Amino acid sequence: MNAGVVSIKDVAKAAGLSVATVSRALNGQSAVSDDARAKVLSAAESLGYRPNIVARSLRTDRTRTIGLVISDVLNPYFTELARSVEEEARELGYSVIIGNADERAELEAHHVRTLLERRIDGLLVSPADDHSPLTLDVADGPTPVVFVDRWIPGCATPVVRADGREAIRDLVAHLYALGHRRLAIIAGPVTTTTGRERVEAFRAALSEFGLLLPESHIGRGDFQTRSGRLATEHFLDLPKRPDVVFATDNLMALGALDAIRERGLRVPDDIGLAAFDDIPWFPHTAPPITTISQPTTELGRVAVRALADLISGKPARSTVLPAHLVVRRSCGEPETSAPTGGSHT
Amino acid sequence: MNAGVVSIKDVAKAAGLSVATVSRALNGQSAVSDDARAKVLSAAESLGYRPNIVARSLRTDRTRTIGLVISDVLNPYFTELARSVEEEARELGYSVIIGNADERAELEAHHVRTLLERRIDGLLVSPADDHSPLTLDVADGPTPVVFVDRWIPGCATPVVRADGREAIRDLVAHLYALGHRRLAIIAGPVTTTTGRERVEAFRAALSEFGLLLPESHIGRGDFQTRSGRLATEHFLDLPKRPDVVFATDNLMALGALDAIRERGLRVPDDIGLAAFDDIPWFPHTAPPITTISQPTTELGRVAVRALADLISGKPARSTVLPAHLVVRRSCGEPETSAPTGGSHT
DNA sequence: CTGAAAGCGCTTACAG
DNA sequence: CTGAAAGCGCTTACAG
Numbered sequence: 097m098n099a100g101v102v103s104i105k106d107v108a109k110a111a112g113l114s115v116a117t118v119s120r121a122l123n124g125q126s127a128v129s130d131d132a133r134a135k136v137l138s139a140a141e142s143l144g145y146r147p148n149i150v151a152r153s154l155r156t157d158r159t160r161t162i163g164l165v166i167s168d169v170l171n172p173y174f175t176e177l178a179r180s181v182e183e184e185a186r187e188l189g190y191s192v193i194i195g196n197a198d199e200r201a202e203l204e205a206h207h208v209r210t211l212l213e214r215r216i217d218g219l220l221v222s223p224a225d226d227h228s229p230l231t232l233d234v235a236d237g238p239t240p241v242v243f244v245d246r247w248i249p250g251c252a253t254p255v256v257r258a259d260g261r262e263a264i265r266d267l268v269a270h271l272y273a274l275g276h277r278r279l280a281i282i283a284g285p286v287t288t289t290t291g292r293e294r295v296e297a298f299r300a301a302l303s304e305f306g307l308l309l310p311e312s313h314i315g316r317g318d319f320q321t322r323s324g325r326l327a328t329e330h331f332l333d334l335p336k337r338p339d340v341v342f343a344t345d346n347l348m349a350l351g352a353l354d355a356i357r358e359r360g361l362r363v364p365d366d367i368g369l370a371a372f373d374d375i376p377w378f379p380h381t382a383p384p385i386t387t388i389s390q391p392t393t394e395l396g397r398v399a400v401r402a403l404a405d406l407i408s409g410k411p412a413r414s415t416v417l418p419a420h421l422v423v424r425r426s427c428g429e430p431e432t433s434a435p436t437g438g439s440h441t
Numbered sequence: 442m443n444a445g446v447v448s449i450k451d452v453a454k455a456a457g458l459s460v461a462t463v464s465r466a467l468n469g470q471s472a473v474s475d476d477a478r479a480k481v482l483s484a485a486e487s488l489g490y491r492p493n494i495v496a497r498s499l500r501t502d503r504t505r506t507i508g509l510v511i512s513d514v515l516n517p518y519f520t521e522l523a524r525s526v527e528e529e530a531r532e533l534g535y536s537v538i539i540g541n542a543d544e545r546a547e548l549e550a551h552h553v554r555t556l557l558e559r560r561i562d563g564l565l566v567s568p569a570d571d572h573s574p575l576t577l578d579v580a581d582g583p584t585p586v587v588f589v590d591r592w593i594p595g596c597a598t599p600v601v602r603a604d605g606r607e608a609i610r611d612l613v614a615h616l617y618a619l620g621h622r623r624l625a626i627i628a629g630p631v632t633t634t635t636g637r638e639r640v641e642a643f644r645a646a647l648s649e650f651g652l653l654l655p656e657s658h659i660g661r662g663d664f665q666t667r668s669g670r671l672a673t674e675h676f677l678d679l680p681k682r683p684d685v686v687f688a689t690d691n692l693m694a695l696g697a698l699d700a701i702r703e704r705g706l707r708v709p710d711d712i713g714l715a716a717f718d719d720i721p722w723f724p725h726t727a728p729p730i731t732t733i734s735q736p737t738t739e740l741g742r743v744a745v746r747a748l749a750d751l752i753s754g755k756p757a758r759s760t761v762l763p764a765h766l767v768v769r770r771s772c773g774e775p776e777t778s779a780p781t782g783g784s785h786t
Numbered sequence: 787c788t789g790a791a792a793g794c795g796c797t798t799a800c801a802g
Numbered sequence: 803c804t805g806a807a808a809g810c811g812c813t814t815a816c817a818g
Binding site: 449465468494495500 | 794795796797798
């Protein structure tokens with residue numbers, strides 16, 4: 097409608113009042129007469145006034161915005177996390193700006209830097225690398241930070257995450273019961289807590305069952321699709337291929353599926369597949385994929401609340417939520433199903 | 442490290458120069474002596490100075506930020522779009538703030554309002570509703586806007602989108618060739634351009650083959666999973682169920698899969714399924730899903746460039762990119778495959 | 787209840 | 803090449 101942007105001064109002029117009163121009226125403060133308030137509101141309305149948040153932020157030193165730096169937007173797990181974070185933040189009166197690190201430390205640094213320059217009130221980050229100096233600095237700096245999903249050991253920063261160890265142990269028990277002995281894993285980056293944790297838990301569970309995890313059965317992935325495919329191809333080239341491959345996130349499981357399918361092999365007959373993260377597609381793949389499910393939505397909510405506490409000067413505690421095994425058919429038939437037919441649906 | 446945030450004034454003091462010179466040096470302007478520049482840089486470095494973008498924005502009246510309001514973050518199509526938008530924007534020196542409308546007009550309005558108050562330089566929006574007055578206002582307002590994916594007819598706002606009509610015609614031809622005659626569609630909201638376009642193109646293609654699209658074969662969805670499931674249940678309850686269901690986005694196809702699987706039915710033997718949008722999981726479902734693929738990444742790039750043009754005062758044109766059919770096995774065996782085995786992998 | 791004034795942290799003509 | 807000063811649009815003590 098109008099080309100120039102209307103400021104509080106324009107509203108004040110139209111209402112015949114000072115900008116101070118306009119400001120107070122617009123912000124719903126009590127110390128304004130009903131008459132003045134009415135004049136202000138109608139003037140603002142008819143001029144199409146929109147408060148300039150950047151000016152307000154400069155003045156109040158608060159942006160009512162939090163930053164969320166996630167490892168990969170293309171990963172449905174992080175997407176669900178982002179959605180949950182935004183929802184909870186909105187309820188608490190915060191906007192959220194998402195930065196996608198794409199599993200690259202330097203992109204993560206870029207987003208953290210940009211977010212800080214924007215003077216966000218707090219930061220939620222899933223660090224791509226334990227040793228990212230920037231992220232470390234930030235964690236020690238004045239801006240409240242909460243780690244989510246991944247964290248940096250030895251940092252005082254609170255972390256909200258799921259613990260997959262128990263579920264991984266359950267997975268190994270499940271595989272063992274099905275008769276699988278040659279188990280392989282596609283790991284995430286060793287620079288990453290979740291990358292290391294899942295391998296260690298897997299190895300520990302294996303040894304509990306008297307099984308070993310040879311180097312050749314550890315695929316080095318980066319939590320992205322392509323690396324899952326590559327690692328799986330390597331496994332398939334082994335003189336004796338593994339009975340089951342455990343992909344430690346959903347994207348690498350997708351890559352594994354790509355590789356297996358390309359060779360014309362079948363899951364679970366030729367090789368079993370298990371994953372980490374449950375996503376809506378897993379019940380519909382051929383066959384449905386056995387996986388470890390994280391309470392993703394809850395993780396997002398809890399992380400936001402922890403950050404909000406920090407922002408308002410309250411202490412925040414770390415939270416560890418449990419993950420759990422979801423058995424489907426990608427590692428072989430569970431006992432309860434009919435022995436045939438099911439996986440051929 | 443330090444509790445208080447350091448400002449340009451602190452740097453000026455440390456460097457023994459004025460804030461004006463500091464500003465010029467930091468912004469890489471030529472009119473600064475090498476000596477001064479060096480002093481400024483080292484002072485900024487050692488103090489850990491970070492420019493306050495909100496102050497800069499207030500002063501320059503530019504935020505170097507664009508807003509992106511998408512219909513649903515949980516939809517991989519929009520996620521891919523968002524990623525592409527962010528990438529292209531970053532290359533052009535813009536940050537992007539994403540708002541998730543979750544297919545709700547009032548949430549969309551919330552995000553548009555918030556983004557405008559943040560004084561973004563431009564807005565990319567996929568309107569959830571043709572008649573959203575807020576979005577209409579914005580399109581007429583001073584902030585540059587480009588519609589992406591969906592648009593509002595009769596608006597002068599440029600739109601960047603894919604045209605699915607040709608591909609839908611190809612799909613119908615494919616279905617017809619496979620012998621299917623009873624075709625059903627799960628539509629998106631009628632308030633939405635893509636919602637309407639896909640039904641109309643489907644109907645037109647059907648009539649080209651002498652087929653009708655009765656009301657009972659049109660499911661009213663909202664582009665989200667649940668609605669796809671509901672519509673499909675309805676189809677399955679029909680006295681004579683359709684040969685094939687065409688879900689007009691990937692999430693509703695997921696819902697359709699849920700419904701079909703719950704009844705213990707099989708695709709394509711009991712009922713065929715086709716989708717709109719191609720996503721990485723479709724080759725791996727049971728069976729792989731025939732779909733219409735959009736040039737999503739390209740769409741995002743082109744939209745950002747159009748918006749950047751608008752922002753810098755140049756005119757921007759609308760762009761329509763083609764979508765294309767990807768035949769897999771969810772509507773029956775294509776001729777090239779072996780008649781058995783394939784879909785039972 | 788209301789207004790004049792200061793100030794948030796920058797950038798940028800304007801002088802010199 | 804450098805600095806003093808104005809001003810972006812707000813909010814908020816401080817008076818009255």
